[in-house]
Amino acid sequence: xxxxxxxxxxxxxxxxxxxxxxxxxxxxxxxxxxxxxxxxxxxxxxxxxxxxxxxxxxxxxxxxxxxxxxxxxxxxxxxxxxxxxxxxxxxxxxxxxxxxxxxxxxxxxxxxxxxxxxxxxxxxxxxxxxxxxxxxxxxxxxxxxxxxxxxxxxxxxxxxxxxxxxxxxxxxxxxxxxxxxxxxxxxxxxxxxxxxxxxxxxxxxxxxxxxxxxxxxxxxxxxxxxxxxxxxxxxxxxxxxxxxxxxxxxxxxxxxxxxxxxxxxxxxxxxxxxxxxxxxxxxxxxxxxxxxxxxxxxxxxxxxxxxxxxxxxxxxxxxxxxxxxxxxxxxxxxxxxxxxxxxxxxxxxxxxxxxxxx
Amino acid sequence: xxxxxxxxxxxxxxxxxxxxxxxxxxxxxxxxxxxxxxxxxxxxxxxxxxxxxxxxxxxxxxxxxxxxxxxxxxxxxxxxxxxxxxxxxxxxxxxxxxxxxxxxxxxxxxxxxxxxxxxxxxxxxxxxxxxxxxxxxxxxxxxxxxxxxxxxxxxxxxxxxxxxxxxxxxxxxxxxxxxxxxxxxxxxxxxxxxxxxxxxxxxxxxxxxxxxxxxxxxxxxxxxxxxxxxxxxxxxxxxxxxxxxxxxxxxxxxxxxxxxxxxxxxxxxxxxxxxxxxxxxxxxxxxxxx
Numbered sequence: 001x002x003x004x005x006x007x008x009x010x011x012x013x014x015x016x017x018x019x020x021x022x023x024x025x026x027x028x029x030x031x032x033x034x035x036x037x038x039x040x041x042x043x044x045x046x047x048x049x050x051x052x053x054x055x056x057x058x059x060x061x062x063x064x065x066x067x068x069x070x071x072x073x074x075x076x077x078x079x080x081x082x083x084x085x086x087x088x089x090x091x092x093x094x095x096x097x098x099x100x101x102x103x104x105x106x107x108x109x110x111x112x113x114x115x116x117x118x119x120x121x122x123x124x125x126x127x128x129x130x131x132x133x134x135x136x137x138x139x140x141x142x143x144x145x146x147x148x149x150x151x152x153x154x155x156x157x158x159x160x161x162x163x164x165x166x167x168x169x170x171x172x173x174x175x176x177x178x179x180x181x182x183x184x185x186x187x188x189x190x191x192x193x194x195x196x197x198x199x200x201x202x203x204x205x206x207x208x209x210x211x212x213x214x215x216x217x218x219x220x221x222x223x224x225x226x227x228x229x230x231x232x233x234x235x236x237x238x239x240x241x242x243x244x245x246x247x248x249x250x251x252x253x254x255x256x257x258x259x260x261x262x263x264x265x266x267x268x269x270x271x272x273x274x275x276x277x278x279x280x281x282x283x284x285x286x287x288x289x290x291x292x293x294x295x296x297x298x299x300x301x302x303x304x305x306x307x308x309x310x311x312x313x314x315x316x317x318x319x320x321x322x323x324x325x326x327x328x329x330x331x332x333x334x335x336x337x338x339x340x341x342x343x344x345x346x347x348x349x350x351x352x353x354x355x356x357x358x
Numbered sequence: 359x360x361x362x363x364x365x366x367x368x369x370x371x372x373x374x375x376x377x378x379x380x381x382x383x384x385x386x387x388x389x390x391x392x393x394x395x396x397x398x399x400x401x402x403x404x405x406x407x408x409x410x411x412x413x414x415x416x417x418x419x420x421x422x423x424x425x426x427x428x429x430x431x432x433x434x435x436x437x438x439x440x441x442x443x444x445x446x447x448x449x450x451x452x453x454x455x456x457x458x459x460x461x462x463x464x465x466x467x468x469x470x471x472x473x474x475x476x477x478x479x480x481x482x483x484x485x486x487x488x489x490x491x492x493x494x495x496x497x498x499x500x501x502x503x504x505x506x507x508x509x510x511x512x513x514x515x516x517x518x519x520x521x522x523x524x525x526x527x528x529x530x531x532x533x534x535x536x537x538x539x540x541x542x543x544x545x546x547x548x549x550x551x552x553x554x555x556x557x558x559x560x561x562x563x564x565x566x567x568x569x570x571x572x573x574x575x576x577x578x579x580x581x582x583x584x585x586x587x588x589x590x591x592x593x594x595x596x597x598x599x600x601x602x603x604x605x606x607x608x609x610x611x612x613x614x615x616x617x618x619x620x621x622x623x624x625x626x627x628x629x630x631x632x633x634x635x636x637x638x639x640x641x642x643x644x645x646x647x648x
Contacts, residue, residue: 007510058542078545091543093557105547153548 269355
């Protein structure tokens, strides 16, 4: 087990990257605490898997160093790094039985037979495959195969980290929830550093202590689920986390006031005039419809999702969503929307600007 | 809806039946006819029952040819299969080199059999052949026209040169279908090179490998043209394989009856072996689907 440090790390799939756009992974410095449960969250093609493969050594970074503890492993082979990795699609050794599959990483390290037997039994119980241990892996369902892959990833106790690359894509929803809970439990029990790549925010938020949001080859925010929700550091985080995502409106900001489409609204903090493209962002949870105060709002439609209603509409041509409690009457008199001032964030060129006290 | 009941369908399959009858069934029946009759020309046939079959089953000449044939097939399979796998494993996976390799590997497969025979016939000649001449220069006593061992070596090397590519290309196709994640998982699991071959590459190649072995077995078991061109079955009878012997018997000696009996047994042996392969393959498929 070890703390993982990434120093000036960047990667390009081109041999001679020139512009920043050539990099699949932009330069980054990050420390992943020993024993943390991290989720790497982002849409497809944002560099999550690239980052994962660099940590596991399947890929050599174009620049920068990777440290496990104090040891520089940038040039070390995967086999020397002592990590476990579970891939998106099941990888099982077809000709082996389930038991042999689970025992394979231990056997390769020359572990004692009695220990292997006990450990394989333990893992089989965890993934619920005790009954099929002596069957050939060939011909099992994709579900079962992926469980074997997960089991093989977790069978070694002394690994530096366990990396998961969207491991539950092929698993059915019920089993997904169960396996995620087990992973979490395993993490509490053994304290492995776990890095879990996913594009599913629910999966990320329920699994991880710290969620790392990636966008366009960059880590845009690393924080607890609460931090990501309340203070998104980047408009992408606001948009990606939450359902629906954060409302963004172009604005000009001066002091503790913002002007949106000619209407002035109050902010919760004092801002020096930000440079670049300025937007204000507010979560639909902190917006309410009013009959006069706030910005003029054109209602488009109302979606009832059971525990609350999502009201979709427009402010000056921009989509704005509002979450309203069940039972609140939505009438024709609700022509405006107002935001809770202390919940409004200000973004300059997509990055959050911190304000001072009013 | 009621189904129309008539025999019209027979007319629709008639063309196929006619073609098959003329291309396969009638010639085969002619052979069967020869195998149970003695003939002296003038289309005079005398019924002899299974006499030719009895003669052939107990014939030393046929036993020897069969022995040589089995030995030949065994040797070339033992060389070509491992060599083909080894080459496939070491071929570049992508890029210009991969294309170049594929073209080079495919070349021997495109050369007509008798041309292959002629190439090696000349290549191995002690007087003018590149190989034969330089072997003689180096003081190696090599002459495929009067030394049975040299003749065998020449025929085997020629077959390996001609056909190893087929196995290599089939295995290469099998290897290309393995997703990269398998190799990555193996690295994470700290598998040895041997384990990667044994548990990832070999199982994925199994299907194509079976087909390759079947093809090579059948082809080598029926080999005729190349050894006929190079050695003519000699020296003596040392490279007289089944089909060379069969042709000698049928056309050289004009023993049509025994040759027909021989043909039928030869055909049945190949059919039997192919059936065994087919059964093994479908059995494996079933296991896969289970």
